[in-house]
Amino acid sequence: MTAPTHRGREAPALVPLDPRAHTDTVWQLARDRDLAALGRAETTRAWITGRLTAPGLDALSDARLLPGPDGGPVGAVWLSSASGVSGWTAELVLGPDASADDGARLLAFAEERCAELLAGGEGELSCFVSEGEKAARAALHSRGFGSPHPYYRMAVTLDDELPRVPGVPGVVVRPLDGEQDLRTFHRVKNTAFAAEEAGKSEDGFDTWLEWWRTDPGVDPAQCALLEADGTAVGFANITDRMLDSRQAAYVRQIGVVPQARQRGLGSLLLLSVMHASRSRGRTAMVLTVDAANTPALALYHRLGWQVEARFDDFRRTVTR
Numbered sequence: 001m002t003a004p005t006h007r008g009r010e011a012p013a014l015v016p017l018d019p020r021a022h023t024d025t026v027w028q029l030a031r032d033r034d035l036a037a038l039g040r041a042e043t044t045r046a047w048i049t050g051r052l053t054a055p056g057l058d059a060l061s062d063a064r065l066l067p068g069p070d071g072g073p074v075g076a077v078w079l080s081s082a083s084g085v086s087g088w089t090a091e092l093v094l095g096p097d098a099s100a101d102d103g104a105r106l107l108a109f110a111e112e113r114c115a116e117l118l119a120g121g122e123g124e125l126s127c128f129v130s131e132g133e134k135a136a137r138a139a140l141h142s143r144g145f146g147s148p149h150p151y152y153r154m155a156v157t158l159d160d161e162l163p164r165v166p167g168v169p170g171v172v173v174r175p176l177d178g179e180q181d182l183r184t185f186h187r188v189k190n191t192a193f194a195a196e197e198a199g200k201s202e203d204g205f206d207t208w209l210e211w212w213r214t215d216p217g218v219d220p221a222q223c224a225l226l227e228a229d230g231t232a233v234g235f236a237n238i239t240d241r242m243l244d245s246r247q248a249a250y251v252r253q254i255g256v257v258p259q260a261r262q263r264g265l266g267s268l269l270l271l272s273v274m275h276a277s278r279s280r281g282r283t284a285m286v287l288t289v290d291a292a293n294t295p296a297l298a299l300y301h302r303l304g305w306q307v308e309a310r311f312d313d314f315r316r317t318v319t320r
Helices: 019-038 045-052 100-118 134-142 179-193 205-214 265-279 294-302
Strands: 063-067 073-080 088-094 122-130 146-157 171-175 224-228 231-239 248-256 284-290 306-319
Touching: 019 045, 019 063, 019 073, 019 088, 045 073, 063 100, 073 100, 088 100, 088 134, 100 122, 100 134, 100 306, 122 134, 134 306, 146 294, 171 265, 179 205, 179 224, 179 231, 179 248, 224 265, 231 265, 248 265, 265 284, 265 294, 284 294
Parallel strands: 088 122, 248 284
Antiparallel strands: 063 073, 073 088, 122 306, 146 284, 146 306, 171 224, 224 231, 231 248
């Protein structure tokens, strides 16, 4: 792909992204992007550090930084994959001075690298961006990404007005204790999310455990199992992904297995982790939910959660 020119000059070439040298650069780009697109800084340095050193990522091969005409960075991209999520993700970060052409150059690299990793096969590449990231969205359209699937970023204030946790006979919410609980947590996660969310699939315990332990902000002490009559039927994965930026607990995943729904257990589980997060000094809680998940949206609204922003998951097929 020929680099576009800026004011008659050829644009600088993409630079291999070295986490040891470029983590702060990417973090600053992400913070500037957040401020421009969301009106607040959400991304923490710990999150960027974790994403650039995630299992399966070879940053020097799978990530690139884009300098602007003056040499200062304007954007970055890296490929990622997560346990239980099919396909690859292009994590695109464009600073507020980046253009759609800049974004397209970074996406072209991600597509080419994804095709190399497919080794002759075919796969899906996705990219998750907020509604306010205009240049990124234009770049995605120009590169043939389509069918955006909407998600909502929601938040709730953890104050003295929190509803109490309802008491249900035989039902408890408790923290994890040892490897057997981790295996139960993983099993319930797979059952709760089976064929329910776009791009989700079952995964093996060992693969999941490596991903879970290195997920940015992971905090086993905040994870919980929901048990009914001694059987685990729900789980909550609560992380500190946004602790440094918003003093907020982040709901990475939460769910109840299908056979235990319609009994108020989802509300009980969510309220339990909300109270637990408040007791740890978090002032808010944040999550991202599929806009098509109407039961979850109804529950969140009922408990005081408000939509803050919309994100879209763009996808395209990549072949070698």
